[in-house]
Amino acid sequence: MARVVAGSECWPYTGGASEFEVEAGTVREIIAALDARFPGLGAFVDKRMAFAIDGEIHQDAWFSPVGPDSEVFLIPKIGGG
Amino acid sequence: MSETLEKPAPKAALSIVGSRPVRPDGADKVTGRAAYGADFNMPGQLVGRVLRSPHAHARIVSIDASKARALPGVKAVITAADFPDLASEELEGGEAAANLRDLSLNVMARGKALYHGHAVAAVAAVSTEIAEAALERIKVTYEVLPHVIDVEAAMSPDAPVLHDHLFTEGLEARPDRPSNIAKKHRFARGDLAEGFAAADVVVEGRYTTKATHQGYIEPHACVAAWGEDGRCDVWSSSQGHFMVRTFCARLLGLDISDVRVTPAEIGGGFGGKTTVYLEPLALALSRASGRPVKMVMSREEVFRATGPTSGGIVRVRLGAKSDGTIVAADVELTYQAGAFPGSPVGAGAMTALACYDIPNFSIVGWDVVTNTPKVAAYRAPGAPISAFGVESAVDELALKLGMDPIALREKNAVKDGTKASYGPTFQNIGYLDTLAAIRESEHWKTPLGPNQGRGVAVGFWFNVGGESTAAVHIGEDGSAAVVTGNPDIGGSRASMAMMAAETLGLPIDKVRPMIADTSSIGYSMLTGGSRVTFATGMAVVQAAEKVTGELCARAAKLWDVPRDQVAWEGGKAVCLDAAKDRAPLSLEALAAQSARTGGPISGQATINAQGAGPGFGVHLCDVEVDPETGQVSVVRYTAAQDVGKAIHPSYVEGQVQGGVAQGVGWALNEEYIFDGEGRMENAGFLDYRMPVASDLPMLDAILVETAPNPRHPFGAKGVGEVPIVPPLAAVANAVRGAIGVRMPDLPISPPKVLAALDAKGG
Numbered sequence: 001m002a003r004v005v006a007g008s009e010c011w012p013y014t015g016g017a018s019e020f021e022v023e024a025g026t027v028r029e030i031i032a033a034l035d036a037r038f039p040g041l042g043a044f045v046d047k048r049m050a051f052a053i054d055g056e057i058h059q060d061a062w063f064s065p066v067g068p069d070s071e072v073f074l075i076p077k078i079g080g081g
Numbered sequence: 082m083s084e085t086l087e088k089p090a091p092k093a094a095l096s097i098v099g100s101r102p103v104r105p106d107g108a109d110k111v112t113g114r115a116a117y118g119a120d121f122n123m124p125g126q127l128v129g130r131v132l133r134s135p136h137a138h139a140r141i142v143s144i145d146a147s148k149a150r151a152l153p154g155v156k157a158v159i160t161a162a163d164f165p166d167l168a169s170e171e172l173e174g175g176e177a178a179a180n181l182r183d184l185s186l187n188v189m190a191r192g193k194a195l196y197h198g199h200a201v202a203a204v205a206a207v208s209t210e211i212a213e214a215a216l217e218r219i220k221v222t223y224e225v226l227p228h229v230i231d232v233e234a235a236m237s238p239d240a241p242v243l244h245d246h247l248f249t250e251g252l253e254a255r256p257d258r259p260s261n262i263a264k265k266h267r268f269a270r271g272d273l274a275e276g277f278a279a280a281d282v283v284v285e286g287r288y289t290t291k292a293t294h295q296g297y298i299e300p301h302a303c304v305a306a307w308g309e310d311g312r313c314d315v316w317s318s319s320q321g322h323f324m325v326r327t328f329c330a331r332l333l334g335l336d337i338s339d340v341r342v343t344p345a346e347i348g349g350g351f352g353g354k355t356t357v358y359l360e361p362l363a364l365a366l367s368r369a370s371g372r373p374v375k376m377v378m379s380r381e382e383v384f385r386a387t388g389p390t391s392g393g394i395v396r397v398r399l400g401a402k403s404d405g406t407i408v409a410a411d412v413e414l415t416y417q418a419g420a421f422p423g424s425p426v427g428a429g430a431m432t433a434l435a436c437y438d439i440p441n442f443s444i445v446g447w448d449v450v451t452n453t454p455k456v457a458a459y460r461a462p463g464a465p466i467s468a469f470g471v472e473s474a475v476d477e478l479a480l481k482l483g484m485d486p487i488a489l490r491e492k493n494a495v496k497d498g499t500k501a502s503y504g505p506t507f508q509n510i511g512y513l514d515t516l517a518a519i520r521e522s523e524h525w526k527t528p529l530g531p532n533q534g535r536g537v538a539v540g541f542w543f544n545v546g547g548e549s550t551a552a553v554h555i556g557e558d559g560s561a562a563v564v565t566g567n568p569d570i571g572g573s574r575a576s577m578a579m580m581a582a583e584t585l586g587l588p589i590d591k592v593r594p595m596i597a598d599t600s601s602i603g604y605s606m607l608t609g610g611s612r613v614t615f616a617t618g619m620a621v622v623q624a625a626e627k628v629t630g631e632l633c634a635r636a637a638k639l640w641d642v643p644r645d646q647v648a649w650e651g652g653k654a655v656c657l658d659a660a661k662d663r664a665p666l667s668l669e670a671l672a673a674q675s676a677r678t679g680g681p682i683s684g685q686a687t688i689n690a691q692g693a694g695p696g697f698g699v700h701l702c703d704v705e706v707d708p709e710t711g712q713v714s715v716v717r718y719t720a721a722q723d724v725g726k727a728i729h730p731s732y733v734e735g736q737v738q739g740g741v742a743q744g745v746g747w748a749l750n751e752e753y754i755f756d757g758e759g760r761m762e763n764a765g766f767l768d769y770r771m772p773v774a775s776d777l778p779m780l781d782a783i784l785v786e787t788a789p790n791p792r793h794p795f796g797a798k799g800v801g802e803v804p805i806v807p808p809l810a811a812v813a814n815a816v817r818g819a820i821g822v823r824m825p826d827l828p829i830s831p832p833k834v835l836a837a838l839d840a841k842g843g
Contacts, residue, residue, distance in 0.1 A: 005504065007267075007268065007504065008251065008266070008267040008268070008269075009251070009266075047171060047178065048178070052504055052505030054505075054506065054508075055505045055506040055507060055508040056505075056508065056691065056692040056792075057505065057543065057545075057691070057692065057693065058691045058692070059545065059546070059547065059691070060547075060548075060689060061689055061691050064691060071505075071506065073503075073504035073505045074504075075431065075503055075504050075505070076266075076427050076428075076431070077178070078428065078431075078543045078545050078610070079355075079428075079458060079462065079545070079609065079610055080352070080458065080460075080461065080462065080542070080543075080544070080545055080609050080610025080611055080612070080799075080802055081295075081350075081351055081352025081353075081355070081458040081459050081460040081461060081462050081609055081610070081801075081802060
């Protein structure tokens with residue numbers, strides 16, 4: 001089970017909960033699992049958040065793989081200048 | 082002086098990557114042949130001009146353009162009524178999601194003007210004189226409203242509210258009334274109270290920065306032509322012509338396929354050209370007039386109506402053990418967003434403590450709208466502001482502890498395996514090596530002179546990847562064209578050509594890099610976020626590998642051997658079956674036979690690059706302060722940076738030097754100054770003082786290549802944004818060293834220094 005950590009951006013959907021165990025092999029499956037648990041959170045993270053999978057940031061990448069022991073941080077999407 | 086530090090480990094033999102060939106755009110730029118946005122013209126084109134609000138905050142009661150329209154030579158007048166009234170919607174297409182309604186309202190005010198200089202109408206006429214005369218004939222009736230510029234004043238419950246629909250996001254409960262506070266960001270770890278209770282030493286400070294402009298030399302410029310069939314062309318200078326296409330199509334209700342955007346050479350952007358201002362207006366004027374319309378901003382318009390970055394307030398409290406271990410950090414950031422939500426305070430919060438491994442911290446960021454131009458991205462958006470506060474506080478901590486400032490940072494440095502303050506676990510970072518590079522530098526070991534001080538500061542930026550397309554086409558003589566969709570702001574054409582040449586095994590002068598229009602190459606995200614050499618570079622290498630694969634397949638046919646018996650080595654197809662005794666075939670030889678072996682040889686790759694890999698910078702600055710005038714001069718500056726692998730080291734050094742120069746200006750001179758009516762008083766380069774070459778010493782760059790990015794075929798990391806993060810604090814810390822007084826408010830201008838010296842003397 002991947003460990004997913006969500007910051008304060010997600011709290012309105014999770015009621016303040018930050019850490020979840022999620023059965024998922026890809027980013028898309030994480031999104032679906034989060035949405036099933038917290039309706040609306042899937043669309044929110046898909047639009048607003050990047051996925052830091054074991055330290056590597058993935059952005060707008062549904063099929064990036066997630067391992068069974070992966071640590072996935074949801075962080076605001078990053079731009080730049 | 083510049084140098085490169087590498088691990089002595091063996092690396093793949095590279096003949097072109099890492100060398101310093103002549104830049105492919107150099108001759109055009111030094112001879113004046115390069116065509117920038119304002120250089121393009123079309124037969125029959127009109128001149129477009131914008132009428133801008135004279136008030137910082139006003140309700141637009143009515144606009145009467147009848148007298149302007151009646152002026153001979155005037156072909157079109159437009160207002161917000163000529164654009165769809167768009168609903169709030171997150172729009173992707175730029176670097177980060179934009180709000181479509183806000184984008185539309187920023188391009189042309191509807192109902193209210195929200196800052197001095199906000200566009201309220203535009204005209205197209207046969208000459209500049211007639212266009213400007215027409216502007217004077219447009220009668221706008223305003224109801225002037227109270228305005229607010231200062232970010233703390235804007236947060237007050239009594240402040241004039243810019244948007245009745247704006248309710249603060251990120252609070253535990255939705256507020257019961259609108260305010261100017263758009264959003265609260267929060268990052269935290271551990272137990273802050275426990276951390277401070279365990280601290281032996283605590284420092285605390287409030288630091289402020291002013292709004293500064295990106296200061297690109299080339300003002301915004303475009304030509305737009307709306308065809309009779311409804312298909313449109315735009316020629317403009319931007320950081321992303323696909324971004325221009327998307328934004329224009331959505332703002333005007335067009336299909337993407339009806340808009341073609343051709344990129345001009347760009348005279349600087351630094352984040353400020355990641356959105357649109359003129360292009361939608363020129364298109365609407367062209368639609369209304371039936372003729373092409375050219376629009377070029379004046380420098381004054383650039384200052385008054387395009388995005389500066391935020392002014393900000395940073396409150397920092399740090400707690401440390403007596404051995405220098407930082408055990409607690411409390412950071413609060415308050416950033417101006419300008420007229421619409423979306424300051425870079427989120428990134429400021431995420432980067433504020435990214436260089437430090439601190440067990441207990443709280444970072445809160447406030448995004449606040451003000452009656453100033455909507456901020457735009459500016460190199461590592463948000464990070465220089467928070468770094469100024471944090472790095473100044475770390476300097477204070479070093480002084481209080483009596484510690485060497487580099488040793489203090491080394492003691493608390495993040496490394497591979499450290500959980501970053503913004504969440505993920507760091508991998509493949511070279512931060513400690515970058516600190517060591519400065520500690521071992523000759524600069525660090527050189528004594529200071531009279532009235533001089535030395536400052537150290539560090540900085541971090543994430544870097545990004547994203548979507549890119551690249552194509553490689555082989556000519557019949559064996560030369561290659563490398564085509565991408567990213568405007569070249571910082572030398573990307575050189576690095577694209579070099580990576581293609583390295584992969585193909587061609588000399589660099591046989592590879593010509595080109596940037597294609599939106600109909601001639603696949604989608605590419607804009608040039609920003611330090612992404613192009615990383616992401617588009619990966620696409621280029623993949624496209625070149627498709628070409629070498631096809632070349633091997635052609636050789637296999639010619640040799641009548643299986644494909645897997647041919648390899649591409651040193652720019653030639655080599656037969657691996659020794660029994661066949663085939664002489665290697667060069668790219669030139671294979672290209673000459675391409676028609677007979679299957680047709681033209683090309684490769685294209687499209688990617689959405691992930692895993693960009695963050696970068697770190699460590700800066701060392703010496704200043705000299707004139708005690709009679711308060712003038713601060715930077716007399717020596719060395720910047721070390723974790724770059725992964727420098728594809729073209731001269732360009733990487735240039736990125737470092739450019740970031741430092743802009744950071745020095747931010748620290749010492751630059752600021753938006755407003756009068757009591759909310760009008761910018763210094764909207765020109767005479768009064769808005771950016772550093773010029775004579776203001777700066779040679780800026781020395783040390784490229785640290787000990788932590789290449791494993792995601793990139795040559796190990797590249799983004800390099801363009803990190804170097805603007807540390808200079809604000811590096812300069813301020815040096816001034817502290819020189820005069821013995823902390824200067825917490827930027828810019829550190831001579832009057833402020835004199836006042837500080839007088840107060841100290843008194």
